[in-house]
Amino acid sequence: MISYSVRNHSAFFTANYQINPKTSLFANVVYNDGRGSMGNINFNPALLVGQPVGFDYIAAQEIGRYSALSIGRTQQMYGVNQQVAPNWVLSLVGYYSNYRDRQPYLFDANGRTVGVHGGLSYTF
Numbered sequence: 070m071i072s073y074s075v076r077n078h079s080a081f082f083t084a085n086y087q088i089n090p091k092t093s094l095f096a097n098v099v100y101n102d103g104r105g106s107m108g109n110i111n112f113n114p115a116l117l118v119g120q121p122v123g124f125d126y127i128a129a130q131e132i133g134r135y136s137a138l139s140i141g142r143t144q145q146m147y148g149v150n151q152q153v154a155p156n157w158v159l160s161l162v163g164y165y166s167n168y169r170d171r172q173p174y175l176f177d178a179n180g181r182t183v184g185v186h187g188g189l190s191y192t193f
Contacts (some may be wrong), residue, residue, distance in 0.1 A: 072138075091152040099144045107136035117151040139171040158190045 081099040088094060110133045112126035149173035163185045170178040 071107060072109045073105065073107045075103070076105045077101065093150045095148055095150070097146040101140075101142045103138065103140050105136070105138040107133045135174050137172050141169045143167045156192050157164065158188070158192065160190065161185070161187045
């Protein structure tokens, strides 16, 4: 029997502020913490029929050591919306994201993203 446990915690905060009837500010912060691991790995080659040639079931029991996942991610978005005409809104958004792999075993997956984007929306 093989067990796999997963735990994920998320928290978020959102704020909107109406400066005037045509202009609003907003902020959004999200944090995720995820962990997972495999355990109770017990391959008994005597109980398995048709063992592939060259496959080492005893050594494969170590796979649980490489299944431990522990990641954290923070994402922040800040912006402004400006109504420029009836039903038309111009938006400017800045964002920051930070991904952290606390238990890398294949490669380092840590990284940050920073950016700005804008848009024009039509509301019905």
